[in-house]
Amino acid sequence: MSAWPLWEVFVRARRGVSHVHAGTVHAPDAEIALQNARDLFTRRSEGVSLWVVRSSDITASSGDDRASLFEPAEDKTFRHPSDFELPDAVSHM
Amino acid sequence: MAYVTETEAESPAESDSNDSELDAQFLALIDADERIEPTDWMPERYRSTLIRQIAQHAHSEIIGMQPEGAWLTRAPSLRRKAILTAKVQDEAGHGLYLYGAAETLGIDRAELLDRLHTGRQKYSSIFNYPTPTWADIGAIGWLVDGAAIMNQVPLCRCSYGPYARAMIRICKEESFHQRQGFQIMMTLAEGSPDQHHMAQEALNRWWWPSIMMFGPSDAASIHSSQNMRWGIKRFSNDELRQRFIDATVPQAELIGLAIPDPDLKWNDERGSYDYGEIDWEEFNRVIAGDGPCNAERMERRVTAHEEGSWVREAALAHAEKERVRREEVAA
Numbered sequence: 001m002s003a004w005p006l007w008e009v010f011v012r013a014r015r016g017v018s019h020v021h022a023g024t025v026h027a028p029d030a031e032i033a034l035q036n037a038r039d040l041f042t043r044r045s046e047g048v049s050l051w052v053v054r055s056s057d058i059t060a061s062s063g064d065d066r067a068s069l070f071e072p073a074e075d076k077t078f079r080h081p082s083d084f085e086l087p088d089a090v091s092h093m
Numbered sequence: 094m095a096y097v098t099e100t101e102a103e104s105p106a107e108s109d110s111n112d113s114e115l116d117a118q119f120l121a122l123i124d125a126d127e128r129i130e131p132t133d134w135m136p137e138r139y140r141s142t143l144i145r146q147i148a149q150h151a152h153s154e155i156i157g158m159q160p161e162g163a164w165l166t167r168a169p170s171l172r173r174k175a176i177l178t179a180k181v182q183d184e185a186g187h188g189l190y191l192y193g194a195a196e197t198l199g200i201d202r203a204e205l206l207d208r209l210h211t212g213r214q215k216y217s218s219i220f221n222y223p224t225p226t227w228a229d230i231g232a233i234g235w236l237v238d239g240a241a242i243m244n245q246v247p248l249c250r251c252s253y254g255p256y257a258r259a260m261i262r263i264c265k266e267e268s269f270h271q272r273q274g275f276q277i278m279m280t281l282a283e284g285s286p287d288q289h290h291m292a293q294e295a296l297n298r299w300w301w302p303s304i305m306m307f308g309p310s311d312a313a314s315i316h317s318s319q320n321m322r323w324g325i326k327r328f329s330n331d332e333l334r335q336r337f338i339d340a341t342v343p344q345a346e347l348i349g350l351a352i353p354d355p356d357l358k359w360n361d362e363r364g365s366y367d368y369g370e371i372d373w374e375e376f377n378r379v380i381a382g383d384g385p386c387n388a389e390r391m392e393r394r395v396t397a398h399e400e401g402s403w404v405r406e407a408a409l410a411h412a413e414k415e416r417v418r419r420e421e422v423a424a
Contacts, residue, residue, distance in 0.1 A: 003201070003202070003203045003405075004405065004408070004409065006196065023190060023193045023194075023258075023259070024193040024196065025189070025193075026202060027408075028405075028408040028409045028411065028412035029408075029411075029412035029415060029416075032408060032412075039182075039186075040186055040189055040190075043179075043182070043183070043186065044266075060132065061132075062132050063130075063132040063133045063134060
């Protein structure tokens with residue numbers, strides 16, 4: 001028995017916002033993946049646009065990468081404007 | 094719509110982690126009320142408990158289409174038919190959200206269906222009861238979906254991210270299910286004496302199975318504590334059952350129907366309703382396979398799956414043909 005491959009579904013909720021991951025569907029090809037995603041994730045007007053991509057085509061960072069990828073940012077608080085104190089006289093900057 | 098606590102009866106009780114440092118990090122995330130995501134390390138028993146619980150929940154959603162599907166062709170008006178069709182479609186959708194969440198734990202959907210079809214995984218025993226009248230459709234929405242909501246709202250904060258996210262979607266939709274059921278009951282209860290009687294009979298049939306949906310009483314539920322520690326379960330079976338009863342009794346009174354429990358009465362001291370003894374023998378009998386519709390439900394499910402196999406195969410063959418055609422055009 002051959003199974004349909006897995007697709008990741010991204011939904012744009014309305015104009016002006018990005019597509020956001022909603023979940024997955026199984027489908028034999030992209031066209032049917034879109035149909036299935038439409039039936040599964042937008043039954044209540046949750047979207048105005050859909051993307052589907054084969055799950056096997058996604059490259060994800062692994063849990064083990066977390067420290068090496070994301071921790072270096074933690075000691076660079078100067079990237080945030082809140083790291084800089086301003087004199088009271090300067091109200092907007 | 095579904096009931097997850099039955100799973101506990103089979104789930105292992107203690108953690109098997111021998112990697113104490115990873116386990117400590119995992120528990121720290123849970124203590125911080127953070128979510129566990131698919132690529133995180135997790136104890137094998139956390140994984141297997143979740144697979145079993147989410148799968149049982151998914152199976153319940155798709156089996157749950159059957160008792161209601163039985164009334165799609167007999168709904169009393171076009172509007173009721175459209176509503177019921179949408180509800181049954183939602184149940185399929187809920188099953189798919191949940192199978193998707195289970196798959197993030199590294200198990201294949203075909204394998205999960207196979208476990209259902211071969212009886213290695215269960216579905217909620219509530220769906221082994223028949224729907225002899227239209228009022229049963231009302232009672233299912235009002236009581237069964239109402240009980241499911243009580244169980245499921247806390248799961249929106251479950252420690253496993255994909256499950257919690259699926260539950261958020263499901264709970265949003267479940268609320269429509271409960272209201273449509275209550276409206277059916279309300280309409281019948283206000284109708285002719287025969288209609289009122291039909292509603293009361295349906296309530297009589299569904300009340301006890303519905304409050305059994307919360308699972309064994311706390312005293313008999315041996316696996317709750319590990320699931321609580323892991324943030325899979327947040328409230329005890331009895332707590333949720335009591336909440337459901339307290340919410341539902343006034344609704345029945347409002348529409349003039351009587352809860353079929355002679356021992357039911359308000360307890361001022363507790364600020365809750367006391368209720369009669371639950372027949373756990375019946376519960377265990379239905380779980381064990383001896384409910385009114387167990388064989389029928391499984392037979393239908395397996396037949397539907399087998400009869401659909403040519404569609405799945407044809408769609409794959411078509412996809413492959415299209416792929417080759419596109420390659421030829423490109424070449």
